Amino acid sequence: MNRPLPGRQTGIAALTAILVVAIATVLAVNLLWQASVNLRRTETLLLQDQARVWDLAGEDYAKHWLAEDSPAGGGNAIDTLQDDWAKPVAFELDVGTIMGQLEDQQGRFNLNGLINADGQPVKEIANQYRRLLTLLPLERPLDPGTASALTDATIDWIDRDQFPSPEGAEDDRYTNRLPPYRAANYWFTSPSELLAIEGYTAEIYVALRPYVTALPPPAANGQGLKLNINTARDLVLASLVEGLTAGDVEPFLNQAYQDPTDFMNDFSAGGKQIPPDIALGVQSDWFLLTVTTSIGSVQSTMYSLMERKDQDIRTRLRTFEAY
16 A cells, blocks of 8 residues: 655645645735725725815805805995905815815806897897807917807807707707717706807817806896906907907906996997997906815815805805816
């Protein structure tokens, strides 16, 4: 009867022990790695939650400033870029930093003003938007024909019917895309919707974004939100009248007009008349707050669209993505 040699048995046992140790080591390292990843993930989620709490605290702080600036809160009856609410703020926290900036949205062109309460295009507002498009600082500026086509497509996006404007686009154009979709036929909720409209490119949107906003549409009485001439952007002012450039309106920027009539008198001194359909004002009710909180390796940015009615400040839209 043959018996295995003692030396061979010892070698197999040693190899088995080494294999068991190797497997145990791999399993232990994997468990430690997973535990480390889970710990880091939990830590990041906790920091993210903490950062968003600070974002909301920044929103409360902004509401305080807007309420203090209102006439009912002791402020004056105009809104300018020299007001306290217009100044960016930054705070150093024990665990990080928080930065905030309020922007007057009534210093921008309101996309929802392109049609009236009945869903019909407003000619002078459409012409203003066309002029704004031709003023954009693009590598190849838009010609009037392209700007008119974009204006028609934008109006078709929010009007109530399915009849495209001469150079516009409705469902028949969008349902042929991949993936297919339909025109909103409703008010803009964010300027980013422009990227879904026929003719807009990323370059056009990036250039246009600082000058437009999406605020409530005209009321049933036909009155839309007024453009605040004290906070209006340069190209928005230049778009009021045909043939103006950003340089032409530089003397009117960042002013503190008490009455729109004074502005219109100064503006028309050179023979330029502002169309009556374009409503002008010196007060604002809509503001966009951008709050960025940094804690450790986590950064959170919140956008809050706020409406002010006297001292009552309400958040109408809040997002942690781009507005």
